[in-house]
Amino acid sequence: MIGTPMRFARNTEIYGEEEAAEHLYQVTSGAVRTYKILEDGRRQIGAFYLPGDIFGFEAGDTHISSAEAICESQVLMVRRSALMIRAIHEKDLARQLWDATALELRRFQNHVMLLISxxxxxxxxxxxxxxxxxxxxxxxxxxxxxxxxxxxxxxxxxxxxxxxxxxxxxxxxxxxxxxxxxxxxxxxxxxxxxxxx
Amino acid sequence: MIGTPMRFARNTEIYGEEEAAEHLYQVTSGAVRTYKILEDGRRQIGAFYLPGDIFGFEAGDTHISSAEAICESQVLMVRRSALMIRAIHEKDLARQLWDATALELRRFQNHVMLLISxxxxxxxxxxxxxxxxxxxxxxxxxxxxxxxxxxxxxxxxxxxxxxxxxxxxxxxxxxxxxxxxxxxxxxxxxxxxxxxx
DNA sequence: CGTCGGATTGAACACTGTCAAGTGAGGTGG
DNA sequence: CCACCTCACTTGACAGTGTTCAATCCGACG
Missing domain, CATH: 1.10.10.10 (Winged helix-like DNA-binding domain superfamily/Winged helix DNA-binding domain)
Known part of the structure; x- marks a missing residue:
């Protein structure tokens, strides 16, 4: 996965909830959290992403969470549209995208399991x-x-x-x-x- | 969405966890639950599916949950592989598949939100x-x-x-x-x- | 009418939240 | 180098919420 490297300082926003999901991201150093703020003010963190992890990947056109750098972090940014177009011809890439989605679903399911114990x-x-x-x-x-x-x-x-x-x-x-x-x-x-x- | 109609009696298994995910399903009547049994014996229900809903859709090659009919139910069954091949050429279908995945992710996220209140x-x-x-x-x-x-x-x-x-x-x-x-x-x-x- | 499974209710208990105080490590300035 | 500050983390006492275990209720069905 290639892309534009970007740096984010501690606690700075990478993208916001409800924004158009134009990019995919991969952590190269540091750590990222995705979260939602609930109506009553509490914050629910959806996931943590460490170096190597792909995020911003919600299979829809808008982000369902916000994302922030937990500490000084570097991420690679790729245009989603470009990837999707390439994926039509490159079967490997299409496969990788599905795998990333499957992983995301498993993460959520695992999270649900944690929350009931x-x-x-x-x-x-x-x-x-x-x-x-x-x-x-x-x-x-x-x-x-x-x-x-x-x-x-x-x-x-x-x-x-x-x-x-x-x-x-x-x-x-x-x-x-x-x-x-x-x-x-x-x-x-x-x-x-x-x-x- | 077309497919083979099938009937399931109350509390019968539609597919099991870890089975190869060869089919997609759509509820036409009745209701379906997906669930996992935890190591300590408790059961976690992942989702309920009502008429019109698509399930068995986990973006990977194996099911991450089991599925059962809650009551006497009818579902349409479609081979995943056939769908995926058709989706290469039919953009609408590919779109529908992504939308279904996005919906599933939102369901999980919503579930997480419920579990913290x-x-x-x-x-x-x-x-x-x-x-x-x-x-x-x-x-x-x-x-x-x-x-x-x-x-x-x-x-x-x-x-x-x-x-x-x-x-x-x-x-x-x-x-x-x-x-x-x-x-x-x-x-x-x-x-x-x-x-x- | 009796039975059976699902649903409701009660009382005691365990766990987690709340509020408040205390501790400790890292950074800044004298 | 030390005093001080700050922020994150830890600890304590108590209240509130959900669980556990047990008894009871209710409705469908024979």
């Missing part, structure tokens, strides 16, 4: 997802704040903080710093952590 | 969605059980039942029977029901 399971699920996607190092680097995680998991910042502490006390994770987390292996490999008590 | 807001959101999609009559006919609603909204059957009762006491809905609900107009039109107390 307990606070502890939500946090573990979030960390497992981050661990799987991040560099395969022992420690995960979290680019997002506790508030971002809270708005992603539908919890409060206090509950996130408490849950991190409890998971550390149970020996499930190590908090090297507040933004660097180490997961115990069994948490990575088990499909589901049934009982941590 | 209170029990009362979840139920109201669910009913508004059903009202919008069902026949525009005053009363909504709910084909699904309380347990289905509970598994869709991430709540227990008891909470669903209690919330229905409370909404009726507040004058937001009328329960003609347990499966026939009438919504007050203001609930339909407001983007969000801010305060019902």
């Amino acid at each position: 307990s606070a502890e399971q939500r946090v573990i699920g979030f960390l497992r997802d981050m661990a799987r996607r991040a560099t395969k190092n022992a420690a995960i680097e979290l680019p997002m704040s506790r508030q971002d995680i809270a708005d992603y998991l539908g919890l409060t910042i206090e509950t996130i903080s408490r849950t991190f502490t409890q998971l550390e006390q149970k020996g499930v994770i190590s908090l090297l710093t507040s933004r660097r987390v180490e997961l115990r292996d069994h948490v990575l490999f088990h499909g589901f952590v049934r009982n941590l008590d | 209170s029990a009362e807001q979840r139920v109201i959101g669910f009913l508004r969605d059903m009202a919008r999609r069902a026949t525009k009559n005053a009363a909504i006919e709910l084909p699904m059980s309380r347990q289905d609603i509970a598994d869709y909204l991430g709540l227990t059957i008891e909470t669903i039942s209690r919330t229905f009762t409370q909404l009726e006491q507040k004058g937001v809905i009328s329960l003609l029977t347990s499966r026939r609900v009438e919504l007050r107009d203001h609930v339909l039109f407001h983007g969000f029901v801010r305060n019902l107390d």
